[in-house]
Amino acid sequence: MAAKKNPAPPAVLSPRALGRATLERQLLLRRTAMSAKDAVGHLVGLQAQNTKPPYYQLFARLDGFDPGELAALMESREVVRIVTLRSTIHLHTAADALTLRPLVQAARDRELRMFRKGLAGVDLERLGAVGRELVEERPRTPGEIREALLAEWPDADPQALGVAARCLLPLVQVTPRGVWGRSGRVALTTAEHWLAGPSEPVPAPDATALRYLGAFGPASVQDMQAWAGLTRLREVFDRLRPRLITFRDENGVELFDLPDAPRPDEDTPAPPRFLPEFDNVLLGHADRTRVIPPRYRGRNGNGNQAYGTVLVDGFLAAIWRLGTGAGAGSGAVALTVQPLGRLSTAERDAVTEEAVRMLATMTTAVSDTNGYDNRFATFVDFG
Numbered sequence: 001m002a003a004k005k006n007p008a009p010p011a012v013l014s015p016r017a018l019g020r021a022t023l024e025r026q027l028l029l030r031r032t033a034m035s036a037k038d039a040v041g042h043l044v045g046l047q048a049q050n051t052k053p054p055y056y057q058l059f060a061r062l063d064g065f066d067p068g069e070l071a072a073l074m075e076s077r078e079v080v081r082i083v084t085l086r087s088t089i090h091l092h093t094a095a096d097a098l099t100l101r102p103l104v105q106a107a108r109d110r111e112l113r114m115f116r117k118g119l120a121g122v123d124l125e126r127l128g129a130v131g132r133e134l135v136e137e138r139p140r141t142p143g144e145i146r147e148a149l150l151a152e153w154p155d156a157d158p159q160a161l162g163v164a165a166r167c168l169l170p171l172v173q174v175t176p177r178g179v180w181g182r183s184g185r186v187a188l189t190t191a192e193h194w195l196a197g198p199s200e201p202v203p204a205p206d207a208t209a210l211r212y213l214g215a216f217g218p219a220s221v222q223d224m225q226a227w228a229g230l231t232r233l234r235e236v237f238d239r240l241r242p243r244l245i246t247f248r249d250e251n252g253v254e255l256f257d258l259p260d261a262p263r264p265d266e267d268t269p270a271p272p273r274f275l276p277e278f279d280n281v282l283l284g285h286a287d288r289t290r291v292i293p294p295r296y297r298g299r300n301g302n303g304n305q306a307y308g309t310v311l312v313d314g315f316l317a318a319i320w321r322l323g324t325g326a327g328a329g330s331g332a333v334a335l336t337v338q339p340l341g342r343l344s345t346a347e348r349d350a351v352t353e354e355a356v357r358m359l360a361t362m363t364t365a366v367s368d369t370n371g372y373d374n375r376f377a378t379f380v381d382f383g
Helices: 015-025 036-042 053-059 067-075 094-103 105-113 124-137 142-152 158-168 191-195 206-216 221-228 234-243 345-362
Strands: 079-083 089-093 171-173 188-190 245-249 254-257 273-275 308-312 315-325 332-339 378-380
Touching (some): 015 206, 036 053, 036 067, 036 089, 053 067, 053 345, 067 079, 079 191, 089 094, 124 142, 124 158, 142 158, 171 191, 188 191, 234 254, 273 345, 315 345, 332 345
Antiparallel strands (some): 079 089, 079 171, 245 254, 273 308, 308 315, 315 332
């Protein structure tokens, strides 16, 4: 009887190969004609700690993107801003808001325990009921929520009361907050009330793991845990193993992927892309070397204040910011790009071309509420 052959070891994927696969799934190798709503769903949400980044994220990914398309989805309540992944605000489709928020409740429970000292003597079940009644009567600001809860529990810490309401309830930020070209203070109500539908029971994470791989793979267990802010996902991937294929990275870490997912050649061209602060392509993995070269680790942020980032050849290569310039007249928008290393003349030209394209759409579509006017913006070269 012939001896059994040992199975071939899984292929090893370089950071560059992993980056190309992720960029393809993130719609960053080429712009797609996908609708804004479908893109938000495909990407399993957009980081939305600030109000404008979701618009810039979709501009970088969608062909012919109009900020008004996403604004209309917000006003019709087809997408909403809610705290989900990594305890941060994300923009999700209505369906995902009602399912992902229960999925990450364990992380909210961990956060709540950090404030237990300030909640001594507080009945959390009652706090949840009181808080729900408050915000479903009408949307309330965080300050109004804290003040009302403090009237019920005067000996509690006001900040802890506000955190408890946020952790116990699926609170969404209502419009006009987050609508392109408009402004509004933060006002909160429950997802169920805003979307006129019940939250789903806590789902098994299997389907979300498959969607994560479809948007961020190939990826390790630790990668998904970092993206979601969850723990103990090893058993999920072990359960899904028969439906997946595996690779290794250059450090020997096991990576999972969908069998039919795209994995472009690592030499596939990757055009420059301007991304806003906290784009999930930069935050969606525990090991971020597929997009952030080790020498630039930590260079795209300053404490909690992150910069916009520029990808060149698929990797973080520069940071950017918008401001008011004098070259095109009072109030004109100026874009400053600061390379983190040397860029070739061809790369600089490609970055400039992409910058002009972004500014033409993102600063002339509507009047900007931060003071940018409707004129074509100027481009300040690598200041």
